[in-house]
Amino acid sequence: MKEYSIEEVSNIVRPQLGEDIPLTLYRILRVIGMRKILGETSGPTLYMMGKQVGTMIGAKDLGDFEAKIKELKVGIPEVQVVEDDHVVVKLYECITCAGFVYTGEMFCDMESGIIAGLLEAVFKKKAKSTQTKSWSVGYNYCEFEVMLY
Ligand SMILES: [Zn+2]
Numbered sequence: 001m002k003e004y005s006i007e008e009v010s011n012i013v014r015p016q017l018g019e020d021i022p023l024t025l026y027r028i029l030r031v032i033g034m035r036k037i038l039g040e041t042s043g044p045t046l047y048m049m050g051k052q053v054g055t056m057i058g059a060k061d062l063g064d065f066e067a068k069i070k071e072l073k074v075g076i077p078e079v080q081v082v083e084d085d086h087v088v089v090k091l092y093e094c095i096t097c098a099g100f101v102y103t104g105e106m107f108c109d110m111e112s113g114i115i116a117g118l119l120e121a122v123f124k125k126k127a128k129s130t131q132t133k134s135w136s137v138g139y140n141y142c143e144f145e146v147m148l149y
Pocket of ligand 1: 040
């Protein structure tokens with residue numbers, strides 16, 4: 001199976017419809033479709049997928065990290081460096097869960113992976129991101145604890 005580059009998938013010719021899609025379509029694919037097909041493995045799969053995306057895109061520093069997350073409309077990030085190896089990222093207007101009703105479970109695995117992938121590029125260390133807050137567990141933002149090692 002052929003692997004495609006960011007350049008290849010970015011070549012969009014849609015003179016009437018443009019580059020944007022309804023967020024509802026994205027969420028149907030992401031929250032309904034992928035979970036239905038992948039089941040319990042959807043979380044780890046989406047995390048790995050997000051991490052790959054973050055690594056491919058990359059970020060030079062924390063300012064660039066915030067710009068990339070916003071540019072991709074993944075959300076509006078707020079970064080707090082707690083310690084050398086510990087970063088907390090709050091994500092407002094999360095692409096996947098902003099506005100979601102309380103369900104008692106968190107599922108922003110792709111976003112978590114994208115954050116980890118980009119932060120690996122910023123800190124030149126391995127990163128493991130864990131989601132700790134979400135609209136779906138009663139907050140009005142998402143939060144990720146990132147350990148660097
Ligand atoms: Zn979220």
